[in-house]
Amino acid sequence: MPLGLHNEDQELVASTTKRFIAEGRTTPLDHSASRPPVAELTATANFLQLAAATSAHAHIVHISIVDGFGIVAAYRARGVHATAEMCVHYLLFDADADMARLGGMLKVNPPIRSGEMEKLWEVLERGDATFISSDHSAWPLERKQTASIFDVAAGMPGLEAMVPAFFTAAAKRYGVEGAARISADYLSDRPARFFSLSTKGRLEAGYDADVVVLAPQAMTYDAKRNPRGPGWSAYDGQSFSVTPAATFVRGQQAWDGKSVATVSGHYVPRTA
Incomplete structure (x- = not known):
């Protein structure tokens, strides 16, 4: 462990x-x-x-x-x-x-x-x-705006923006196909293997169909669009080359770009 x-x-x-x-x-x-x-x-x-x-x-x-x-x-x-x-x-x-x-x-x-x-x-x-x-650390905005940097809470929200932000930067370096490969490797396969989650991390037979779909269209990130988020982000105003279009959890669509469906989660134990 x-x-x-x-x-x-x-x-x-x-x-x-x-x-x-x-x-x-x-x-x-x-x-x-x-x-x-x-x-x-x-x-x-x-x-x-x-x-x-x-x-x-x-x-x-x-x-x-x-x-x-x-x-x-x-x-x-x-x-x-x-x-x-x-x-x-x-x-x-x-x-x-x-x-x-x-x-x-x-x-x-x-x-x-x-x-x-x-x-x-x-x-x-x-x-x-x-x-x-x-x-990810989603502090209220007032905890990030004090006069002294040493009174500011450490950490920032990053989970929502991580995939499009990383993919955009990787595509500038490696092209779209290269960005897809390194994103799948470092954001999906490697974490699953680290936590010994044997049915996660890959698109293969026998694995859970957990899928993120990115549309090849530019977006300007706005943290206020997410009613469940803290309403601020260091990524606000940044342009991403892709837009998250859909997510699937164990094959069931959980998000379509506008709404969130109810998908039951469950504990997945380590396998080693």
Whole structure:
């Protein structure tokens, strides 16, 4: 059974944050520097060394810098059961380009970094990420708009936008067919295998017919269109090259682009 771990050394983060506040460095642009890469890397290495000592499976739930995936790969090469996921926002946002524009709405931990996006895409191409997640956290908007970035709640909604946002970015790099393959791999097959869900993740005989249909038409994302959502998103106003058109759960249509049908869910146990 994997043990999921948030990989930041809290003593380092608390010390740096205290110093930043004392110096008046409390803007969105200060967030990434207040949680330096060393805090993330030392926590990652510490957890993986503990896994090596106990023969446990340590899973790092989000890595924001390429060096972190290098540490995981090195431990895995030693035979340690080490895995790590990629959050989709690290592939699509850059601190220098986006934090001033989006402010607290883009505050996540570990933080959005500068100059890492291209290297993180290369991590996917090497297969060093276990799967891609949204790290969805749907805070009320008022929790994301305080004056000091250190009083802003960490996390942002990402589940609804994850598939069209990732597919759009992947299509720019690999073309439509390449985007379809990497999306199916990292958003479906790999998560199912990680959680040992033997009837999920693929379109094959014997698997549940869980299907997402994307229409090849552009859309401008608007979080307010979803009455069940928080009403805001860092993705608001972004143009996606595809529009989610339908979803099916075990072969039964659950959504047609406008309405949601009632489809009963049930617990699916691990098979290994």
